[in-house]
Amino acid sequence: MLLLAFLSATAAAAEPAASVVTLPQPTPPHWVWINDFVFPHMVSGKAMLVDGDTGRFAGALDTGFGSMRLVPSLDGKVLYSPETYFSRGTRGERTDVISLYDTAHLSFISEIQIPAKRSSNLPMMANAQLTDDGRFLLVYNFNPGQSITVVDTHTRKFAGEIESSGCALIYPTGNRSFFSICADGALLNTVLDDTGKAKSNDRTDEPVFDVDKDPVTEKAVRVGDTWYFVSFSGLIYPVKNGTVQPAWSLLSAQEKAAKWRPGGLQQLAVHTPTNRLYSIMHQGGLYTHKDPGREVWVYDLNKRTRVQKISMQHDAGSIQVSRDAKPLMFSIFIESSVLDIYDAISGKFLRSVTDVGTTPTVLVSP
Amino acid sequence: MRWLDRMVEGSARSMAKRTSRRSVVGYLGALLVGASAVPLLPVARGATPPPPKTDDKAKQVDDPTSCDYWRHCAIDGYLCGCCGGTQDTCPPGTQMSAVTWVGTCHNPLDGKDYVISYNDCCGKSTCGRCMCNRNERDTPLYIPFQSNDYNWCSGNGKANVPYHCSTARIVSVAK
Numbered sequence: 001m002l003l004l005a006f007l008s009a010t011a012a013a014a015e016p017a018a019s020v021v022t023l024p025q026p027t028p029p030h031w032v033w034i035n036d037f038v039f040p041h042m043v044s045g046k047a048m049l050v051d052g053d054t055g056r057f058a059g060a061l062d063t064g065f066g067s068m069r070l071v072p073s074l075d076g077k078v079l080y081s082p083e084t085y086f087s088r089g090t091r092g093e094r095t096d097v098i099s100l101y102d103t104a105h106l107s108f109i110s111e112i113q114i115p116a117k118r119s120s121n122l123p124m125m126a127n128a129q130l131t132d133d134g135r136f137l138l139v140y141n142f143n144p145g146q147s148i149t150v151v152d153t154h155t156r157k158f159a160g161e162i163e164s165s166g167c168a169l170i171y172p173t174g175n176r177s178f179f180s181i182c183a184d185g186a187l188l189n190t191v192l193d194d195t196g197k198a199k200s201n202d203r204t205d206e207p208v209f210d211v212d213k214d215p216v217t218e219k220a221v222r223v224g225d226t227w228y229f230v231s232f233s234g235l236i237y238p239v240k241n242g243t244v245q246p247a248w249s250l251l252s253a254q255e256k257a258a259k260w261r262p263g264g265l266q267q268l269a270v271h272t273p274t275n276r277l278y279s280i281m282h283q284g285g286l287y288t289h290k291d292p293g294r295e296v297w298v299y300d301l302n303k304r305t306r307v308q309k310i311s312m313q314h315d316a317g318s319i320q321v322s323r324d325a326k327p328l329m330f331s332i333f334i335e336s337s338v339l340d341i342y343d344a345i346s347g348k349f350l351r352s353v354t355d356v357g358t359t360p361t362v363l364v365s366p
Numbered sequence: 367m368r369w370l371d372r373m374v375e376g377s378a379r380s381m382a383k384r385t386s387r388r389s390v391v392g393y394l395g396a397l398l399v400g401a402s403a404v405p406l407l408p409v410a411r412g413a414t415p416p417p418p419k420t421d422d423k424a425k426q427v428d429d430p431t432s433c434d435y436w437r438h439c440a441i442d443g444y445l446c447g448c449c450g451g452t453q454d455t456c457p458p459g460t461q462m463s464a465v466t467w468v469g470t471c472h473n474p475l476d477g478k479d480y481v482i483s484y485n486d487c488c489g490k491s492t493c494g495r496c497m498c499n500r501n502e503r504d505t506p507l508y509i510p511f512q513s514n515d516y517n518w519c520s521g522n523g524k525a526n527v528p529y530h531c532s533t534a535r536i537v538s539v540a541k
Contacts, residue, residue, distance in 0.1 A: 090490055119516070120519070181508040287502045
């Protein structure tokens with residue numbers, strides 16, 4: 001007993017009274033959010049934060065049923081999380097909300113109730129997006145009617161719902177504009193007014209994508225005013241101000257013959273300062289468009305040429321590149337829980353972080 | 367087309383019983399459990415000779431609890447046959463989604479292509495058994511009714527939106 005009392009006194013003297021870690025705010029650029037919809041237990045979605053420079057697991061958030069993805073505010077102080085809850089676990093009344101979390105304490109600030117119809121699907125970045133000025137949060141709905149929920153982040157209130165029948169997802173193009181993709185390959189261009197209501201909501205007269213021969217995936221990435229879509233076969237379609245530019249291929253004729261093609265859940269990433277595009281690549285036939293890859297090919301978007309191939313430590317299904325001048329590349333796969341971290345310029349493997357979630361989906365830079 | 371569904375399923379089931387590796391393992395398992403009090407294992411082994419060497423893949427094509435089952439060519443989720451239901455029925459206490467995505471799968475048993483409806487079973491948390499993801503003719507989310515990435519329990523009456531597992535029901539012969 002004497003020994004125990006001594007140990008206890010020593011421990012009490014060595015450690016501060018009950019305390020909780022506070023995180024830097026805004027979240028450093030080399031940190032990354034790993035979103036997890038926890039497929040075997042969908043009621044308990046979560047998101048995890050990792051410091052890419054050290055591999056330290058920095059914290060986590062609970063994000064409800066069928067967790068989608070966190071959307072950081074432009075100032076890096078708040079995280080917006082579209083979430084779904086039921087009054088009795090998996091039964092009872094369904095309530096959809098945008099939960100707001102404080103990035104310094106990973107604590108709940110408040111919630112904004114939205115129509116209980118946000119889309120439940122394999123999470124994509126285009127499920128929830130901010131307008132360019134950060135004012136409006138846009139959330140894709142599917143029940144299976146299609147629409148877009150608009151939330152005003154200034155007033156922290158539901159601002160309205162915009163019809164998008166036949167068209168899906170959200171690709172912002174400005175402070176008050178975004179487009180959705182329609183089932184026939186047309187675009188639905190929406191312009192908002194300053195209250196978040198639709199000022200205009202116009203479909204292109206003709207399809208801009210051929211959805212039959214070689215459809216583009218919905219996993220596009222953006223540099224400036226251009227969204228880059230990739231097709232199943234590896235053609236890049238730049239969409240600038242609502243107009244599709246000439247397509248170019250990620251692959252040479254030989255690589256195509258060797259059945260190289262892009263694939264994955266978050267299959268593309270970009271680094272805006274160097275204008276580089278990163279694409280997960282694998283060898284496989286048609287309809288392997290969701291397969292992971294063991295290589296990431298890097299392209300100069302100005303020259304439309306490949307500048308690098310990065311060999312991956314593990315299967316890569318989702319990649320993200322940090323936004324800073326000395327970027328890191330993060331990689332994970334939904335069937336694994338190992339986060340791999342690379343120097344995004346040299347391609348050098350730096351470190352792995354194990355036991356990161358259950359079914360990790362999309363990676364979000366702060 | 368329910369009659370066709372039943373007919374083809376019956377054929378597939380009996381074929382599965384004859385040839386499936388899983389059914390052989392299940393049979394052996396039942397024998398072993400029943401015999402656990404007495405040392406009958408060698409007898410059980412002797413009574414059930416190993417199946418003839420055939421292509422495992424070919425067997426799994428006929429097994430509704432296998433990801434390689436022919437109807438599963440565009441499925442993405444947990445197989446209801448592993449969760450208390452079958453390839454065309456939902457487990458007890460769940461609800462079948464009214465709308466869903468469809469795929470077209472080739473049945474090597476009769477050489478025909480079939481339109482398959484992948485109705486999700488809803489209202490309980492995820493089953494978590496026999497995860498299967500195959501993407502033949504799967505389309506992106508902007509073409510919803512051929513996309514296996516949606517949770518098709520969405521908007522489903524009282525069970526909106528908890529997903530439990532996925533079935534693979536025959537709709538018709540593809541033309």
